[in-house]
């Protein structure tokens with residue numbers, strides 16, 4: 001199942017076993033993101049893509065800070081859903097490589113019985129998740145593709161684990177922007193929303209284009225978008241209203257769709273980067 005990667009260097013410069021079936025000639029969104037977060041699970045090809053992005057996005061853009069803000073948003077959202085709403089079951093689609101403060105760890109700090117299904121389509125993510133997290137009575141890891149949402153919802157492990165008659169926390173952090181427009185992300189989101197019981201909550205973080213409100217930033221993110229699409233596969237920086245549509249008719253939870261550090265900040269949430277620019281907008285909404 002494993003092969004050696006002699007000609008590739010990892011984040012820590014070492015040589016390790018890599019799972020078979022990985023395409024190591026191209027960067028992957030999971031590994032570039034890991035590089036941005038300061039992790040160790042990336043290759044030279046991923047670092048090159050990350051550096052190219054940094055160079056082209058300019059000095060107002062701090063990739064590591066954006067990644068950390070996204071993880072901090074994830075933690076605040078999950079805590080809110082467990083403590084203030086009482087959600088006890090989560091589906092985390094595009095869960096990524098395990099890092100500090102994974103969803104089940106955050107949820108189970110407040111409710112040890114909270115259940116989480118992690119979903120990703122990257123083979124390296126799955127190998128790492130299984131090795132580091134493992135399936136347990138409260139955690140499952142599955143391989144499925146968001147582009148075919150039924151394969152997530154109808155997956156045997158999901159159906160046996162998630163009670164769709166009860167509220168679910170459906171989490172899509174930093175993944176919907178990897179769907180191209182012609183993959184019809186709006187329709188995909190509608191299929192997911194439709195399956196949820198009333199009281200369920202949907203949380204999204206997404207690459208953000210401020211448009212006419214900040215034309216200088218809009219120009220930068222369009223340059224970033226080009227690099228994503230040429231070098232990394234996919235990445236769409238969408239406008240506020242485009243992202244808002246993914247929530248359908250769900251009721252927005254205050255303060256709505258905002259730049260991540262503005263979403264229910266903790267007393268120690270770092271908002272110092274303003275008036276620089278953030279790459280992500282995010283929000284949460286409730287099915288009535």
Ligand SMILES: C[S@@+](CC[C@H](N)C(=O)[O-])C[C@H]1O[C@@H](n2cnc3c(N)ncnc32)[C@H](O)[C@@H]1O
Pocket residue numbers: 029030033070071074093094095096097119120121122125144145146147172173174175178
């Ligand atoms: C940037 S990472 C985000 C990780 C984590 N959700 C976070 O916000 O910290 C995006 C993840 O989505 C996964 N992904 C991308 N497209 C996907 C798809 N069509 N189906 C399932 N997972 C996908 C990638 O493999 C990667 O792990």
